[in-house]
Amino acid sequence: MAIETLEAPVTEAAPGREEQLYTAKPWTLIWWRFRQHRLAVASLVFLVLLCVAAIFADFVSPYTPSSIDRLNTFSPPRAVHLFHEGAFKGPFVYALKRTRDPETARVTYEADREEILPVRLFVRGEPYRFLGLVPTDLHLFGVDHRRQRINLLGTDSLGRDLFTRLLYGARVTLSAGLVGVAFSFVLGLALGAVSGYYGGWLDAGIQRLMEFIRSIPTIPLWMGLAAALPIAWDPLFVYVLITIILSLIGWTHLARVVRGRFFSLKTEDYVLAARLAGASEYRVITKHMLPAMTSYIIAAMTLAVPEMILGETALSFLGLGLRPPVVSWGVLLQEAQNLRTISLAPWLLAPGAAVVLVVLAFNFMGDGLRDAADPYGR
Amino acid sequence: MLGYLTKRALWAIPTLVFVSFISFVIIQLPPGDYITAYAAQLRHGGEYLTEAQEAAMRQQYGLNDPILVQYWRWISNILLRGDFGHSLEWNAPVSSLIWERLGLTLAISTLSMVFTWIIAIPVGVYAATRQYSLFDYLFTIFGFLGKGIPDFLLALILMWLGFTWLNMDVGGLLSPRYESAPWTFDKVLNLLSHLWIPVVVLATGGAAGLIRVMRANMLDEMGKPYVETAYAQGLSERQVVWGYPVRVALNPFISTVGWALPALFSGDVITAVVLNLPTTGPLLLQALKMQDMYLAGSFILILSVFTVVGTLVSDVLLAWSDPRIRYA
Amino acid sequence: MTGTTNAMPEDALISVSSLKKYFPVTRGWLQRKVGEVKAVDDISFDIRRGETFGLVGESGSGKSTVARLILRAYMLTGGSIKFRRADGSVTDLTDLSDRELRPIRREMQMIFQDPYSSLDPRMTLLDIVGEPLVIHGVGSRGEIGDRVGELLGLVGLRPEYATRYPHAFSGGQRQRIGIARALALNPSFIAADEAVSALDVSVAAQNINLLQDLQEKFGLTYLFITHDLGMVEHISDRIGVMYVGRMVELGDTAEIFKKPLHPYTEALLSAVPQPDPRRRASGRRIVLKGEIADLANPPAGCAFHPRCPYATDLCKKEVPDLRPLGGREVRCHRAEELDLAGVEA
């Protein structure tokens, strides 16, 4: 016998755009929605650029982070100009004249309007190993001069180029944030998944553990743990330990997100449908539950990165985290700790501005992701 | 309700034990101990301790005992006699060092919290009722900035601005000439002129977060059917908003009270270091750097106790304000 | 209550006896068990091959739990479930593990109430309808594609829709996708849990017809769970009426509707508002007192006695058994003496 169909045409062969929407993959839908948050997209672009610059910091920066220039201490940022006395000269900076006030013995710098130093691409400069492997002395940009330098963000008390140090610091600070989140993600995912999937007393126990951890005040705990790290240890090892310390607190939030999602997904009918079709536990989790969670988890992780970055910065700033010669934004800000230095060389706060920008970018991106994470929300 | 509170309070006890033990362990973690640090300091100044002297000092302070014994000695003294031990660095009882600073910390934190609330609640409600208005956007930006700028950076910037533009002497809580002076009107004014920076710093961070929480809660609540019911009773918008959704939206807000206080303490640690305030922060930092374990341990313990108690308080407040919990 | 013999009646596809499901009530920070909710308490019935067995009851009566127990989505607290396989052998599902259940799952499937949450929004129809085939390794990729197209056609959807995601469809269509998924492995038994309750009147009628057509075409056996008495009368051959975790009446649909034996059935029937202004319910409607009993804390004696207009002292004290009466089964002390009103034709 014939099966009754929906006799009237339900929807006429849908026009192209609709059909595209109907057959769009979940991540395509998420991307479409994410794209509508212009601020989030701009943040994404900014962060990608910054990461690329940080990875290739040795090439992008004109100098090396530890090259000292005693005759160029606390020199202010140099503006890049295009026009000299009304004539287009391409990008250049003015040379800097160093004078010492005979009475106060204070050094002042003044742009020498006579001498222009063109900014050149791919100049030879201080030697380094590209990505730690290939020895080279090629830098993305710089000026050809024996004495004069290009300090886009000025220099510090030892005449080191702040722009260079900022880029090298980005490597450490950003990776500390990402690695810290990775650590806390592993902890949070494991415990959150166990808690949410099995429930019962296991869940209760993990919940209690999380309550315990949350009842310890974050910063004093960080400080205490960080202070426990001996100064003599290898800086790299200290770095890893600091990220672990940061992640020790951060995981509870991720675990809560994961657990909540697991709980709500477990009761979805489509999960039961898969089980009743004979799907194994492994299949139910990997094919149905995890895909439904990934976008939420990515959003939660994105929002957790700034916490880690702020933690690293604060600890290093206090002298409890990373220490020189490691260059991180927190370490750089240590130099800007006292009021006299700031009023003398306010550009030393540039790493602070970088922290703010990066934290904001991660927040915007995370918000955009969170809004886009559920394209099927009813 | 009473049963719930009793259970909640009882539950705080194991938490406190756990927290106190963690505090103690943290202090014990670093290799070496106070004597090592002390000896190193002396060496710096050209003096030396013989190994016998070091051993004698260890014996005197009981540093050779197993950690559990040391912990028990420490915690039982605190509980039974209110004796927090002896600060090796300051050569004074810990309790004589901390209470005054703790009081000041508490005062600054409470003041900041009051400010946070005064700002966050009305702004959050307004931003939610006028979603996507100019005002809403302005405060969204403010919220993001407050979240993005680390406390210590804000403190630095405010200090710098106060110093260069307003020509104020900043840092500390009082100008040097008032420090030992008796309390006068001028001294109070001087105190206030110093106090605003830490309060603004702490309140900005807190308010930025809470505005967003309040706004999100409000938007959530305003979409619920009971709000429509309230409108259908003929109440005006002001009566509806403040009488119904705000009441409900405040509940999750109340649960943050308990956490807000400890968070302010945490924030205060760094802010105080930057601003050189005579509060707990700089002392804790110093103690940690010197491995002055009784002092640092006491601080972490007290701050943790505040956190636990704060959580308890917020649970009680929540139960009191939300009948769904009260009569659960 | 349980019979001495474990044998299954010849014509039964599924035989459920003394089925129990108690959910623990936990409290406190360590999830201590403080009691239990008897969601399903001592339920026994058979579903005959090729019939539609209706299970009716109000929310909290445990009817959905019964369906999920039969499909072994949960572990049983007690009782047993037997299922007749396609080859005629009888399998006891009671204690089978997930692995052991797997081959049997091909023969029993479920249709869900909520057309939104029952389809994974992140999968195309091809993946959704084809999933049971993939799980059981039936056919190659191409064959699965063909089969999915065929199944979609069967439920009145275009095979081209296989590349679409569920969000492209309305509630009624989604329900049909769920039906196609349930049919994928040619099951002999389908449990439909409130399968049309969430749909609009006109769409519900279409889907009910579809279910009936499919039953005829494939010789399906249905367990049809609903709170809609009109629908259950229309579609079921026999029905069971549940109240607070227990079966109160069981028998032939037409007979029960004509003359119920249990006061709850009578009240239920009289409460249904009829689309017939001349037969307005007022006057003959039995308005029950009070509320449906609390599952966690059911009244002593017959769970229905606080609301029953015919309750006696015996009903307050003693739990009645489900007992056979005139070709039906009924759980009421006064079943013989009461003369209850059914639905007038």
Added chain:
Amino acid sequence: MSVNTTPMPPERLLELDDVHVHFSMREGLVRAVNGVSYHVDRGKVLGIVGESGSGKSVTARAIMRLLSKNAIEAGGRIRFRPEPGKEVEISSLPRDGRQVRELRGGHIGMIFQEPMTALSPVHSIGTQIMRTVMLHRRVGKEAARARAIELLEKVQLPKPTEMIERYPHQLSGGMRQRAMIALALSCDPALLIADEPTTALDVTTEAQILELLKSLQAEMGMAIVFITHNFGVVADIADRVAVMYLGRIAETGSVDDIFYKPKHPYTRALLQSIPRLGQAPVRRLKTIPGMVPDPFNAPAGCAFHPRCAYAVPGRCDTLVPEVSLFPGDQSARCHLAGKLPEEVL
């Protein structure tokens, strides 16, 4: 369309004349209510039936001026007579002005579908009622409290003096709906708008609430606009019925005319697709082909034509039908109204 400007007849309580409500959404403009006219006489019950998306709830909210912020009140007139001899044009008043607020709760009460969420979770039942009483009656706390107790007694909630201290989460669904009714009737409104008040309830609870509403209506004499998708409920409670489809009234008339002499093919088809209790068993339900169209692209001409068995090509798919009037104040918006072949219902 011209708007009727003659004063309302004396028995008239509420009159909607060609009301349009649109919503601007990201996907486009939704014409949710597209020229709706109906009226309610003093003390009468008007039932409004329709499937989801027919605009029945939106129309009710337009009367209360409770539409969401993205709604566009695109025309038409709503008139109401709070007391004999007085006439208010609700649609021309400022949305949140004093006059509208006086009507809301004071002269027009409203109850909603979800008794679970329609009451404030953090205020006791008594507080919520007292607030309304104090607002409209300008009485003190004591008098308001006495009134609240009286109201709870009226809706037959047990122990009203204790009940006013209770919070919604402590009550069952049926009790909450009773409390909601008490709240809506707290100031003796002339009109009660009930938006699917029994949809979320079980059938025995639904029967309780329907009986309660009927007895309250007889006692207090208010008129009711009763919105539902259930024809059984309408047949039970309504004096007059309006059937809505895609933002328009398809047909309106007395309850007997609608059920026994429907003039619109949609009404007729809907009535035929409902399984009825005690009906001679038919194997197949009659259905309406297709689905309710997406509101973003409603069909041209008569919105029902793609699903209509009698649609005339070239007419029904191009021209929006005018309203045809029939004796007994029955009217239908159909080109073929009154010309349909007789069918047995």
